[in-house]
Amino acid sequence: MALAIMDHAASTGVLREVYDRMRERPLPPAYRPKHGGVPGIICAHSLDPQLIPKVFGTSTTLNGAGPLRWHEREQVNATTSRLNQCLY
Amino acid sequence: MAALAEIATIVTHAPWTLSAAHRARYRDAGLGDDDLLQAVALAAYFGHLNRIADAVGVPLDYDVAVMPPHADPTTPPLAAAPTTITGTPAIELASRAATAAALPRWVDHVMEREASIPREVRRAIAGRVARLLGDGDGAASDAPLEPAIATLVDDVTLAPWRLGDASFATLRSAGADDATLFDLCAIATTAGVVSRLRVALVALGR
Numbered sequence: 150m151a152l153a154i155m156d157h158a159a160s161t162g163v164l165r166e167v168y169d170r171m172r173e174r175p176l177p178p179a180y181r182p183k184h185g186g187v188p189g190i191i192c193a194h195s196l197d198p199q200l201i202p203k204v205f206g207t208s209t210t211l212n213g214a215g216p217l218r219w220h221e222r223e224q225v226n227a228t229t230s231r232l233n234q235c236l237y
Numbered sequence: 238m239a240a241l242a243e244i245a246t247i248v249t250h251a252p253w254t255l256s257a258a259h260r261a262r263y264r265d266a267g268l269g270d271d272d273l274l275q276a277v278a279l280a281a282y283f284g285h286l287n288r289i290a291d292a293v294g295v296p297l298d299y300d301v302a303v304m305p306p307h308a309d310p311t312t313p314p315l316a317a318a319p320t321t322i323t324g325t326p327a328i329e330l331a332s333r334a335a336t337a338a339a340l341p342r343w344v345d346h347v348m349e350r351e352a353s354i355p356r357e358v359r360r361a362i363a364g365r366v367a368r369l370l371g372d373g374d375g376a377a378s379d380a381p382l383e384p385a386i387a388t389l390v391d392d393v394t395l396a397p398w399r400l401g402d403a404s405f406a407t408l409r410s411a412g413a414d415d416a417t418l419f420d421l422c423a424i425a426t427t428a429g430v431v432s433r434l435r436v437a438l439v440a441l442g443r
Contacts, residue, residue, distance in 0.1 A: 151402045151405060152292060183298075184298060188298065189297065189298035190289075194289060197420060197423060203339070204286075206343075207336065210335035210336040210338075211275065216269075217241075217272055217276060221276075222275070224242060224245075225242075226283045228242045229245045229249050229284060229287065230283060233288070233291070234291075234309065234397070235288075235398075236297040237297065
């Protein structure tokens with residue numbers, strides 16, 4: 150890791166509250182990490198807990214509804230990730 | 238659909254090269270303005286997630302059918318926009334009401350704080366990102382940035398595959414903590430989302 154990441158187990162205070170709220174959101178099985186905790190891409194934002202609901206709230210408006218269908222949204226997301234050489 | 242991959246590619250690499258001809262071609266391929274807006278916004282948004290993931294160095298934590306190759310830090314940076322564009326968007330973000338409501342809350346959180354990075358530095362970072370991406374409407378501040386911050390902002394915007402410990406070494410040795418380094422990256426990635434989106438939506442009308 151280049152910058153600190155705090156996962157759910159290590160979180161306290163505002164970050165813990167944000168993580169708990171994020172865990173209550175519905176998530177497609179494909180995105181649910183096997184470790185059962187908070188997805189890594191959310192934990193990647195742990196240095197600014199209050200940014201998390203803002204970023205992932207925006208995500209819900211884009212990834213949670215059409216008009217593009219789920220596989221079409223995934224195509225845009227996966228293409229973008231590959232071009233940015235990102236694993237996510 | 239090939240058009241969606243093409244849109245993601247152009248928004249990621251050179252959003253200012255979109256045009257009214259692209260919009261017409263996508264419409265002929267079955268993508269209306271609402272589809273196009275969602276594709277542009279998704280690509281711009283994912284650009285943030287990718288850059289944050291790369292900056293922090295978060296390990297992949299879910300199953301993938303095919304493991305993608307790791308980032309190659311020797312890949313040259315993306316080209317900066319040759320010029321900036323301004324104008325009225327061909328497609329208004331407001332037509333996607335939930336996104337249009339959510340994005341400003343995110344931007345305000347990142348841009349309107351004073352601690353620990355002063356607001357004028359936040360604006361200067363956003364201005365630099367806007368110019369790199371050809372966003373004439375977002376380039377409000379052209380205040381100079383400290384060279385180490387400018388280098389980080391350029392890598393976040395144009396070469397996210399380079400991000401790693403070395404990207405932060407100079408600022409760390411000057412006393413920046415991880416929260417500040419993250420904040421610098423998040424300002425640049427947030428400005429990138431806004432500028433990519435704005436440039437793409439204006440360019441689609443030209």
